[in-house]
Amino acid sequence: xxxxxxxxxxxxxxxxxxxxxxxxxxxxxxxxxxxxxxxxxxxxxxxxxxxxxxxxxxxxxxxxxxxxxxxxxxxxxxxxxxxxxxxxxxxxxxxxxxxxxxxxxxxxxxxxxxxxxxxxxxxxxxxxxxxxxxxxxxxxxxxxxxxxxxxxxxxxxxxxxxxxxxxxxxxxxxxxxxxxxxxxxxxxxxxxxxxxxxxxxxxxxxxxxxxxxxxxxxxxxxxxxxxxxxxxxxxxxxxxxxxxxxxxxxxxxxxxxxxxxxxxxxxxxxxxxxxxxxxxxxxxxxxxxxxxxxxxxxxxxxxxxxxxxxxxxxxxxxxxxxxxxxxxxxxxxxxxxxxxxxxxxxxxxxxxxxxxxxxxxxxxxxxxxxxxxxxxxxxxxxxxxxxxxxxxxxxxxxxxxxxxxxxxxxxxxxxxxxxxxxxxxxxxxxxxx
Amino acid sequence: xxxxxxxxxxxxxxxxxxxxxxxxxxxxxxxxxxxxxxxxxxxxxxxxxxxxxxxxxxxxxxxxxxxxxxxxxxxxxxxxxxxxxxxxxxxxxxxxxxxxxxxxxxxxxxxxxxxxxxxxxxxxxxxxxxxxxxxxxxxxxxxxxxxxxxxxxxxxxxxxxxxxxxxxxxxxxxxxxxxxxxxxxxxxxxxxxxxxxxxxxxxxxxxxxxxxxxxxxxxxxxxxxxxxxxxxxxxxxxxxxxxxxxxxxxxxxxxxxxxxxxxxxxxxxxxxxxxxxxxxxxxxxxxxxxxxxxxxxxxxxxxxxxxxxxxxxxxxxxxxxxxxxxxxxxxxxxxxxxxxxxxxxxxxxxxxxxxxxxxxxxxxxxxxxxxxxxxxxxxxxxxxxxxxxxxxxxxxxxxxxxxxxxxxxxxxxxxxxxxxxxxxxxxxxxxxx
Numbered sequence: 123x124x125x126x127x128x129x130x131x132x133x134x135x136x137x138x139x140x141x142x143x144x145x146x147x148x149x150x151x152x153x154x155x156x157x158x159x160x161x162x163x164x165x166x167x168x169x170x171x172x173x174x175x176x177x178x179x180x181x182x183x184x185x186x187x188x189x190x191x192x193x194x195x196x197x198x199x200x201x202x203x204x205x206x207x208x209x210x211x212x213x214x215x216x217x218x219x220x221x222x223x224x225x226x227x228x229x230x231x232x233x234x235x236x237x238x239x240x241x242x243x244x245x246x247x248x249x250x251x252x253x254x255x256x257x258x259x260x261x262x263x264x265x266x267x268x269x270x271x272x273x274x275x276x277x278x279x280x281x282x283x284x285x286x287x288x289x290x291x292x293x294x295x296x297x298x299x300x301x302x303x304x305x306x307x308x309x310x311x312x313x314x315x316x317x318x319x320x321x322x323x324x325x326x327x328x329x330x331x332x333x334x335x336x337x338x339x340x341x342x343x344x345x346x347x348x349x350x351x352x353x354x355x356x357x358x359x360x361x362x363x364x365x366x367x368x369x370x371x372x373x374x375x376x377x378x379x380x381x382x383x384x385x386x387x388x389x390x391x392x393x394x395x396x397x398x399x400x401x402x403x404x405x406x407x408x409x410x411x412x413x414x415x416x417x418x419x420x421x422x423x424x425x426x427x428x429x430x431x432x433x434x435x436x437x438x439x440x441x442x443x444x445x446x447x448x449x450x451x452x453x454x455x456x457x458x459x460x461x462x463x464x465x466x467x468x469x470x471x472x473x474x475x476x477x478x479x480x481x482x483x484x485x486x487x488x489x490x491x492x493x494x495x496x497x498x499x500x501x502x503x504x505x506x507x508x509x510x511x512x513x514x515x516x517x518x519x520x521x522x523x524x525x526x527x528x529x530x531x532x533x534x535x536x537x538x539x540x541x542x543x544x545x546x547x548x549x550x551x552x553x554x555x
Numbered sequence: 556x557x558x559x560x561x562x563x564x565x566x567x568x569x570x571x572x573x574x575x576x577x578x579x580x581x582x583x584x585x586x587x588x589x590x591x592x593x594x595x596x597x598x599x600x601x602x603x604x605x606x607x608x609x610x611x612x613x614x615x616x617x618x619x620x621x622x623x624x625x626x627x628x629x630x631x632x633x634x635x636x637x638x639x640x641x642x643x644x645x646x647x648x649x650x651x652x653x654x655x656x657x658x659x660x661x662x663x664x665x666x667x668x669x670x671x672x673x674x675x676x677x678x679x680x681x682x683x684x685x686x687x688x689x690x691x692x693x694x695x696x697x698x699x700x701x702x703x704x705x706x707x708x709x710x711x712x713x714x715x716x717x718x719x720x721x722x723x724x725x726x727x728x729x730x731x732x733x734x735x736x737x738x739x740x741x742x743x744x745x746x747x748x749x750x751x752x753x754x755x756x757x758x759x760x761x762x763x764x765x766x767x768x769x770x771x772x773x774x775x776x777x778x779x780x781x782x783x784x785x786x787x788x789x790x791x792x793x794x795x796x797x798x799x800x801x802x803x804x805x806x807x808x809x810x811x812x813x814x815x816x817x818x819x820x821x822x823x824x825x826x827x828x829x830x831x832x833x834x835x836x837x838x839x840x841x842x843x844x845x846x847x848x849x850x851x852x853x854x855x856x857x858x859x860x861x862x863x864x865x866x867x868x869x870x871x872x873x874x875x876x877x878x879x880x881x882x883x884x885x886x887x888x889x890x891x892x893x894x895x896x897x898x899x900x901x902x903x904x905x906x907x908x909x910x911x912x913x914x915x916x917x918x919x920x921x922x923x924x925x926x927x928x929x930x931x932x933x934x935x936x937x938x939x940x941x942x943x944x945x946x947x948x949x950x951x952x953x954x955x956x957x958x959x960x961x962x963x964x965x966x967x968x969x970x971x972x973x974x975x976x977x978x979x980x981x982x983x984x985x986x987x988x
Contacts, residue, residue, distance in 0.1 A: 149707070270695030422693060422868055426860075427858040429855045
């Protein structure tokens with residue numbers, strides 16, 4: 123083999139960066155046989171080069187605290203951005219692209235919130251901006267949407283995209299834990315951050331969904347417009363009741379093409395906890411695993427399942443992108459032959475259609491069921507199933523599963539119940555897939 | 556858009572060919588946005604152009620019975636081979652490559668049995684020879700192994716690769732049907748051919764496995780050397796008994812890297828019916844679906860599930876290859892930077908290790924269990940679980956699940972039982988995953 127190695131600058135030497143360095147060594151022969159050349163790390167950008175660190179950089183690799191040592195070195199072909207966050211990462215990638223470097227990143231927040239400008243710059247410069255590791259860890263969904271689904275119209279896309287939330291919900295389900303207990307356990311095991319906001323409030327899944335929408339539909343969906351609801355404070359009781367209907371509750375990121383009332387194609391998307399039938403493959407995604415289900419006009423239903431995080435699974439995804447750079451793949455980074463993507467035509471959130479799980483806490487008095495049913499009938503919401511549980515004293519929980527209706531109708535019926543003073547606690551309402 | 560269209564010659568206008576023509580029309584706008592150009596069918600090769608056919612070719616598309624009208628037309632950029640079989644398809648592809656055409660094919664038999672020469676010719680001529688549709692229908696496992704897993708060493712690969720067999724086994728399992736009844740039903744529904752040999756005797760799965768091995772390990776595995784056992788005549792009783800242990804029986808194609816007794820890395824591969832735990836995702840693959848599970852050194856476990864056959868699912872896979880051709884992807888068709896692949900270092904079949912399900916039919920007489928146990932102990936096969944069922948008269952079925960052992964030890968213990976006259980019927984033995 124005579125080809126020159128691909129020389130990379132690695133920004134960030136934490137869990138994933140360390141995993142990448144390890145993989146580059148462990149899989150060196152494989153990489154050579156696949157890419158036809160070696161991949162070598164020339165420099166690693168860290169905050170403090172003097173800080174003692176558990177990981178030893180490979181020989182011939184130099185630590186630096188200066189981003190310019192990556193962006194301005196003409197020997198460096200590609201930059202791997204694993205520092206995370208928005209500002210510094212953006213500056214590094216921007217500068218790297220300006221200097222003609224290919225970029226591989228796992229930074230979903232940056233790409234989802236400010237990616238359009240970066241993608242445009244990359245396309246214009248015919249540089250690769252690859253991000254397989256940014257979505258669903260080891261599950262190769264980026265590549266799949268970009269290449270394998272190129273002959274398919276994606277009807278819908280549904281994912282369990284946040285391992286931390288899925289771990290918490292799994293523990294609540296199988297061990298009957300309360301949310302706070304399960305969260306604490308996830309934090310102790312290192313699955314959740316000290317500040318778990320990004321994960322449990324749905325923002326991490328939202329970032330990933332924005333990227334999937336880009337790849338599946340070739341549109342840019344404004345992050346700020348995406349409806350996002352996380353799992354914080356989700357009640358153990360609802361998990362238990364969902365189970366009685368044969369469902370689990372999962373944090374779902376969904377996008378689908380729908381017709382609006384005037385028949386135009388619109389994109390309906392959001393992140394929300396939802397009831398998923400236990401017998402579906404999606405209902406069997408447990409612990410820190412991620413999964414994506416696609417419905418496509420030729421393929422029908424496709425399902426992908428794998429580890430959503432972790433040093434090596436994520437580093438393996440980064441490495442596949444580096445091999446693609448080493449091989450000299452084409453640079454249509456979103457899978458569409460366009461320099462920039464149009465903005466998504468978004469369905470108004472209230473127009474979204476779904477079945478709903480509704481738990482109401484009411485006073486056990488004559489006529490209350492009639493009044494609740496009336497509030498739903500007034501909005502044309504029809505009930506598919508109901509469970510009435512015995513409550514404490516004369517306060518009883520009532521659970522309904524509705525037929526498909528709009529979010530607006532559901533919201534207005536709950537408002538009617540509240541306005542009529544029927545509820546002794548706020549209603550709990552989740553979508554049913 | 557000013558780019559010239561990609562002009563294709565389509566060989567074969569049956570189910571999949573018809574599906575492709577339909578998709579090219581239905582998804583035309585999508586294809587244009589993804590590939591940056593149109594894909595047009597200039598000619599369709601059929602056996603008899605005069606034959607009345609249900610499908611109308613698109614306007615500006617000409618039917619021909621002459622392969623040279625595809626291979627020798629300088630306007631044609633790529634040939635889609637969907638005629639199947641070996642001889643004619645090989646001649647067409649050979650000639651097409653000679654004439655500088657890219658090839659897209661769904662022909663697993665040809666590629667598995669005679670692919671090496673074709674791949675070499677394609678690599679040498681820097682032409683694409685793509686075959687996403689040849690393995691697992693709509694499941695994008697070819698692309699995944701070629702691109703997404705390029706940073707991962709594949710430890711093992713396990714697939715349900717034949718939809719017909721899986722349909723038959725699913726029907727036997729859920730409806731308690733006998734093999735012959737389920738086969739007949741599959742034939743009536745069009746899931747099985749009048750001559751079902753390729754499907755139920757495991758050869759179709761074997762063809763696909765050979766291709767997966769090429770992509771996962773970068774080696775050429777001689778088709779004639781692959782151990783293949785199908786599901787023909789599999790007894791309803793074994794499906795029922797497996798169920799009592801919590802397992803389903805699936806037709807599995809497997810390849811994995813193992814160490815031989817002298818510590819060298821060897822490839823163990825084969826197609827065989829095996830017991831799969833019902834709670835595994837693989838145990839939930841039912842009907843005509845296909846699935847692949849990968850174990851990789853960085854990613855850990857990955858699972859892919861989708862339709863294994865059908866006009867549109869297969870045509871969608873063909874189309875993704877065509878979009879790749881239209882985009883001008885690189886032509887490393889096996890995912891390795893080599894003109895030809897080395898031959899696989901194959902583990903002798905008898906050295907393979909597994910747990911086994913063994914059903915023995917014996918006379919119900921004192922000492923028989925001791926003698927059976929003795930035959931196993933003599934080969935160091937140890938028993939994990941046993942069920943004794945009441946039989947007819949004094950003939951009883953005994954079922955053992957063994958601990959992991961070699962195929963050789965298992966075979967020799969059964970031979971010992973036979974030699975000692977312990978069995979009133981031949982032993983039934985399946986691997987347990």
